[in-house]
Amino acid sequence: MSSGTGVLAGDVGGTKTLLALYAVRGHNLQLLREARYASADFDGLADMLVNFLAGEPVAAAGFGVAGPVAGGRCQATNLPWLLDEGELSAVLGGVPVKLLNDLEAVALGLLQVPDGAFVCLNAGRAMEGNIAVLAAGTGLGEAILHRHDGNYSAIACEGGHCDFAPADALQDGLLLFLRERCGGHVSYERILSGSGLHLVYQYLLTRNPELPDVLQGLDGSGEDPAALIAQRGLEQDDAACRLALRLFARIYGQEAGNLALKCLARGGVLLAGGIAPKLLPVLSDGSFMAGFCDKGRFADLLRDMPVRVCLEPQAPLLGAATAAARLA
Incomplete structure (x- = not known):
């Protein structure tokens, strides 16, 4: 020993x-x-x-x-x-x-992360209870922090592979686009990941063919398409990139709301992973919370849940x- x-x-x-x-x-x-x-x-x-x-x-x-x-x-x-x-x-x-x-x-x-390493997207009403955890990066990871007798235990899950559920006509089209591209099953991870952002951008170009493609000529350059889309979208100098980021943020909010309802996350929702800190401006502009709270009769319950982004790698x-x- x-x-x-x-x-x-x-x-x-x-x-x-x-x-x-x-x-x-x-x-x-x-x-x-x-x-x-x-x-x-x-x-x-x-x-x-x-x-x-x-x-x-x-x-x-x-x-x-x-x-x-x-x-x-x-x-x-x-x-x-x-x-x-x-x-x-x-x-x-x-x-x-x-x-x-x-x-x-x-x-x-x-x-273990101090409060100063989080950015608040929604203050909500802080209560004791379960916490929903989502992390978009190379893929989409999900977990639940279950509170019992004053302590938390972590529950692993593979919720990122659950079926993507469109919330409007624009997303209906995205589902059909991805079903053809991906050969059948479309999960939330197909969208809420680096490669997913690239696919969202490609879909929006098919709906808006008049918009220029910032990725044209990028093949073989070694540059990450998702990183370029994020950069141009955050700089507000490309319409298709801006649209892609907003749609990405809204769907991220929708899935965060799904997990929050499933585990009744009165303790809040925490976003980790590599993507959220890089997309803070668009996550904070209302798109994410609009998707998060779009839950019909349970919208008020979602509004009461604190939502924060972790900046600690x-x-x-x-x-x-x-x-x-x-x-x-």
């Missing part, structure tokens, strides 16, 4: 993996050191851990992974890695190890470290 006192945390992604070592100070976590690795450079997580720790012992470890976790095992969604708690424990000297769905880790981490690591600290 290891004699280490720190806890090891990891945020395992298809492109990059972040590892960090934390000291546990009561209920607080103190970052000691961290490193970023290109996931494709390693055959598995075990080799990466050996490189990072270089023989330093730890008391416990937690890892957030994009993919469903069952029985202490997880097949990473965007990596050829099968992660196993027992095997990782052996690599770390027999210490306890916890694998978490990536959004489960994000949700736990948000509880370390939330996934903090959540994995929190899970590890509970084992140490």
Whole structure:
């Protein structure tokens, strides 16, 4: 058994993996050191851990992974890695190890983030209760923070893969467009992601052929289409990009409202992930909250729910470290 006192945390992604070592100070976590690795450079997580720790012992470890976790095992969604708690424990000297769905880790981490790292989209009425968590980035992750006896536990889910439900005629057309492009099933993740923003933009060009295509000639340049659409839309210098951002924000609000109703999120809604901080101006202009509250007879219930955006990129690591600290 290891004699280490720190806890090891990891945020395992298809492109990059972040590892960090934390000291546990009561209920607080103190970052000691961290490193970023290109996931494709390693055959598995075990080799990466050996490189990072270089023989330093730890008391416990937690890892957030994009993919469903069952029985202490997880097949990473965007990596050829099968992660196993027992095997990782052996690599770390027999210490306890916890694998978490990536959004489960994000949700736990948000509880550690100070209030100053959030931006308010809707003040609502702060109450004790469940919290809905959504994170749009490469995909759309969702989780629930369930409140019971004064404490929160994180519940992982795959709600981003639920069926997209159009709310008006414009979105009806988007569904038909995506059904043809995607070959059938259209989930919210097909829209609320980086690649989804690109698809929304392409759809709007088919409806407005008189508008110029800012992506023309971009193929092969290596530039991210979604990043360019966001940049031009936020700069207010391209009509199609502005329309795409507003439609994206409204649908993001609709799905956030869906999750908030399903878990009765009286404790509020938290947006994490890489997209929300970059699109704060459009999320704050009313489009998001219009979609969020568009729930018929339950509109007033949604208006009472606080909605905030997390600006802290370390939330996934903090959540994995929190899970590890509970084992140490």
